[in-house]
Amino acid sequence: MGRPKVVIAExxxxxxxxxxxxxxxxxVAIDADRDELIARLGDAAALxxxxxxxxxxxxxxxxxxxxxxxxxxxxxxxxxxxxxxNRGILVVNAPEANTISAAEHTxxxxxxxxxxxxxxxASLRAGRWDRSRLQGVELHGKTLGIxxxxxxxxxxxxxxxxxxxxxxxxxxxxxxxxxSRFGVELTTLDELLAEADFLTIHMPRTAETEGLIxxxxxxxxxxxxxxxxxxxxxIVDEDALAAAVAEGTVAxxxxxxxxxxxxxxxxxxxxxxxxxTPHLGASTREAQDKAGASVAESVAAAxxxxxxxxxxxxxxxxxxxxxxxxxxxLTERLGAIFVHEAQGLPPTLxxxxxxxxxxxxxxxxxxxxxxxxxxxxxxxxxxxxxAPVLARHHGVTVTEASSPNAEGYQxxxxxxxxxxxxxRSVAGTWMxxxxxxxxxxxxxxxxxxxxxxxxxxxxxxxxxxxxxVVAYVGEAEPNVLDVTVGRHPGDGVAxxxxxxxxxxxxxxxDALLAGDGVQSVRSVALD
Numbered sequence: 001m002g003r004p005k006v007v008i009a010e011x012x013x014x015x016x017x018x019x020x021x022x023x024x025x026x027x028v029a030i031d032a033d034r035d036e037l038i039a040r041l042g043d044a045a046a047l048x049x050x051x052x053x054x055x056x057x058x059x060x061x062x063x064x065x066x067x068x069x070x071x072x073x074x075x076x077x078x079x080x081x082x083x084x085x086n087r088g089i090l091v092v093n094a095p096e097a098n099t100i101s102a103a104e105h106t107x108x109x110x111x112x113x114x115x116x117x118x119x120x121x122a123s124l125r126a127g128r129w130d131r132s133r134l135q136g137v138e139l140h141g142k143t144l145g146i147x148x149x150x151x152x153x154x155x156x157x158x159x160x161x162x163x164x165x166x167x168x169x170x171x172x173x174x175x176x177x178x179x180s181r182f183g184v185e186l187t188t189l190d191e192l193l194a195e196a197d198f199l200t201i202h203m204p205r206t207a208e209t210e211g212l213i214x215x216x217x218x219x220x221x222x223x224x225x226x227x228x229x230x231x232x233x234x235i236v237d238e239d240a241l242a243a244a245v246a247e248g249t250v251a252x253x254x255x256x257x258x259x260x261x262x263x264x265x266x267x268x269x270x271x272x273x274x275x276x277t278p279h280l281g282a283s284t285r286e287a288q289d290k291a292g293a294s295v296a297e298s299v300a301a302a303x304x305x306x307x308x309x310x311x312x313x314x315x316x317x318x319x320x321x322x323x324x325x326x327x328x329x330l331t332e333r334l335g336a337i338f339v340h341e342a343q344g345l346p347p348t349l350x351x352x353x354x355x356x357x358x359x360x361x362x363x364x365x366x367x368x369x370x371x372x373x374x375x376x377x378x379x380x381x382x383x384x385x386x387a388p389v390l391a392r393h394h395g396v397t398v399t400e401a402s403s404p405n406a407e408g409y410q411x412x413x414x415x416x417x418x419x420x421x422x423x424r425s426v427a428g429t430w431m432x433x434x435x436x437x438x439x440x441x442x443x444x445x446x447x448x449x450x451x452x453x454x455x456x457x458x459x460x461x462x463x464x465x466x467x468x469v470v471a472y473v474g475e476a477e478p479n480v481l482d483v484t485v486g487r488h489p490g491d492g493v494a495x496x497x498x499x500x501x502x503x504x505x506x507x508x509x510d511a512l513l514a515g516d517g518v519q520s521v522r523s524v525a526l527d
Contacts, residue, residue: 145196213249335372346417
């Protein structure tokens with residue numbers, strides 16, 4: 001089997017390309033048009049883009065082997081994340097790579113607009129000495145309103161504070177405590193619009209933020225306000241901004257991003273009081289190197305099957321600690337065992353975390369259980385990304401529970417649910433010295449290693465029956481790595497769990513089922 005193919009559709013750092021090429025087949029397609037790019041994605045496992053490539057549903061549908069889409073930058077509005085999610089494709093970006101560059105460019109635009117630097121440069125080059133006409137304003141003592149106090153907004157606040165500006169911000173997802181760390185006062189949107197002398201935007205473009213700064217918003221601002229947008233086009237209505245600048249209610253603006261990109265036409269380009277740049281916020285050597293390296297690392301991790309916790313469309317609902325990571329794989333395997341043993345999905349699957357991990361969010365484990373369970377019954381790929389979507393399709397809901405008591409172990413993960421009126425359960429743990437272990441199947445206690453291939457056989461607990469099962473499997477010649485027997489007191493049934501180096505064939509399973517006292521045989525692949 002050849003190495004997985006990574007298609008790189010836009011320019012990223014050479015070092016990032018080299019890093020990917022060390023382990024994968026790299027197809028650099030930066031000069032390809034859309035049709036050619038789609039053709040080259042037919043056998044691709046990964047696609048790396050920046051902001052110019054529109055990765056829509058049609059492009060995603062044309063890439064049946066695609067596992068991950070990497071965006072060498074922050075914003076992913078050029079990627080149909082919903083379409084990727086429905087396919088189970090991970091979308092990763094480089095959220096930290098360009099924060100410093102974007103914050104510095106914002107300050108450059110702020111100063112350039114306040115001191116009319118581009119206009120002065122053009123005037124002097126044209127042979128005019130317009131010193132008296134090109135009067136600017138100071139930043140010191142002015143109020144800077146920041147829309148969006150995330151990483152970049154906070155960095156802008158820190159830099160603006162050095163100029164002696166008063167800083168206010170509006171961000172419904174940020175606490176007063178967080179804002180106070182940067183010397184920022186949180187306000188409502190209307191209060192910010194009314195008080196700001198300078199207004200800078202650092203929000204993503206979403207259904208809620210698109211067109212947020214429109215003609216109605218400009219009417220709420222004080223006369224002489226100055227607008228800076230180095231975040232995303234479409235948040236500020238360009239026509240309304242141009243009209244407000246032309247009328248003089250807005251003294252000026254500095255704009256790096258546009259509703260449609262690339263573009264060489266905008267009413268803003270005709271106004272000398274507006275400073276414009278062609279989306280240069282992340283265009284520094286340092287930012288591009290960091291973005292390329294970051295996305296290459298995430299893409300490689302995804303292709304290795306590792307968990308990329310900062311993926312855009314991976315919603316664990318909480319931070320996943322290092323302590324929990326091995327339990328995700330354990331719980332995924334338990335989900336698969338549950339469905340194999342129950343021969344179906346429960347309408348409600350309860351995922352219970354017992355022991356030291358009980359204080360952490362159970363949601364990551366619930367997603368892992370879904371992923372494992374749904375892989376047994378789904379024809380297409382199942383990932384952490386599309387597991388919730390597929391669960392809804394199959395009519396499965398997940399409930400989460402936790403308890404400090406783990407019955408003799410530091411941690412136990414327990415899955416329970418009813419299938420065809422029969423209550424089912426599986427439980428397991430992970431130990432640093434032994435790895436993942438299966439501890440219980442439908443009340444039968446055991447301690448079996450969870451290897452890549454398991455054989456679970458229910459057999460009458462009578463003399464010779466268990467030995468006959470083990471002997472048959474040995475004659476079938478898979479390598480038997482471990483044998484564990486669990487007994488359920490009172491019902492006369494034992495569960496024989498065998499760790500093998502391969503799964504049994506259908507004929508081998510049928511022959512084993514024909515043995516005396518054998519009630520069920522489940523060959524479970526946990527790769």
